[in-house]
Amino acid sequence: MVDSRLILVVEDNEQNLELVEFLLEDAGMRVRVAQDADTARAQLGEEVPDVILMDMQLPGTDGLTLVKEIRARAETARVPVIALTAHAMRGDRERFLAGGCDAYIPKPINAVTFVDEIVAVLNQVSGRAGRTSSPR
Ligand code: MN
Secondary structure, X not given: OOOOOEXXXXXXXXXXXXXXXXXXXXXXXXXXXXXXXXXXHHHHHHOOOOEXXXXXXXXXXXXXXXXXXXXXXXXXXXXXXXXXXXXXXXXXXXXXXHOOOOEEEEOOOOOOOHHHHHHHHHHXXXXXXXHOOOOO
């Protein structure tokens, strides 16, 4: 599969970051990485990605706060955000979706299905965008 879309991965865990980067680049995607909110903000200021993969547990500013900033900024308001989290607590998924995320992928990452999950979200989101003009 060749997919040259740009994905910003915000993840503080080095091991997860390396795995995700490897899988996405192997699928042909362009990957930018950030290990904290400040770096993510800087990356977003330079180039608006096609999709953001957001770890919800970050040092300092957490993922949900960062998603709210992304939604509040005109340039990034409509960029799909996929929440990534080790939390398996009841209600987390709903909380992240209500907080502005478009989808949710639980950790640990399944290396076999991960890229397909990302692509499925992108297809779903672009389909939705084509059907409605209402703001999120
Ligand atoms: Mn984390």
